[in-house]
Amino acid sequence: MAKNKKVKAQSAQRSRAKRAAKAKEQAKSRPRYIPPHLRSQAKTQLDRLLPVEDYIFWLCHGANYIASNYEDGTWEPIFPEIYEGGIVEPEEISRRVRLHYQDAFEGDLTAWGGKAKAILGWTVQSRTTVLIYVRETWRRLDDARDEATRPHSPKVWAVFSEVEALFNR
Numbered sequence: 001m002a003k004n005k006k007v008k009a010q011s012a013q014r015s016r017a018k019r020a021a022k023a024k025e026q027a028k029s030r031p032r033y034i035p036p037h038l039r040s041q042a043k044t045q046l047d048r049l050l051p052v053e054d055y056i057f058w059l060c061h062g063a064n065y066i067a068s069n070y071e072d073g074t075w076e077p078i079f080p081e082i083y084e085g086g087i088v089e090p091e092e093i094s095r096r097v098r099l100h101y102q103d104a105f106e107g108d109l110t111a112w113g114g115k116a117k118a119i120l121g122w123t124v125q126s127r128t129t130v131l132i133y134v135r136e137t138w139r140r141l142d143d144a145r146d147e148a149t150r151p152h153s154p155k156v157w158a159v160f161s162e163v164e165a166l167f168n169r
Contacts (some may be wrong), residue, residue: 003159020148026167032137043142046128046131049131050127050130050131050134052127053087054134055127056087056090056093057086057119057149058133059090059093059122059123059125059130060078060079060082060088060093060131061079061082061149061156062123062130062133062160062163063078063079063093063097063119063123064077064078064079064080064082064151065156065157065159065160065161066115066118066119066160066163066164067100067115067119068152068157070157070158070160070161070164073152075151075152076120078096078097078100079093079096079152080151081147081149083150093123094120094123094124097116097119097123098120101115101116103120108167114168115164117167117168118163118164118167118168121167122160122163133159133160133163134148136159137155137156137159140155140156140159141153141155141156153158154165
């Protein structure tokens with residue numbers, strides 16, 4: 001009988017260890033909890049790094065680069081006014097992209113692909129995701145942030161060419 005108790009205890013110990021390992025693995029895949037008092041700090045940091053106005057600019061800026069032909073060097077922006085200080089309303093972005101590509105697909109949204117798909121994909125990205133590519137652009141330009149916001153910059157174009165390729169895999 002003592003032997004059975006010992007075997008049962010070992011079995012129970014193995015079961016507890018398995019459950020603990022499974023719980024630990026599940027905890028890794030869950031999003032990290034951010035306490036409420038730290039959430040505002042994270043938000044203000046994002047506001048400092050990429051304010052909403054800059055976020056909208058980069059959505060349009062990226063759409064212009066993706067719409068243009070990187071291989072041929074043909075610059076065909078959808079939102080040219082952003083380089084002259086113009087502002088595009090957030091609700092206007094997807095509408096203008098759809099209008100820009102409407103003739104090519106005669107209103108059939110299921111046929112959209114290539115550039116239209118990549119541009120729409122880019123323009124619905126979160127501010128955090130856009131910030132990743134903004135930082136990559138700055139890195140490639142050695143922090144020449146003024147050049148990053150100009151039209152047809154080769155290094156910026158290369159970044160958005162990669163973004164387009166990601167959406168069209």
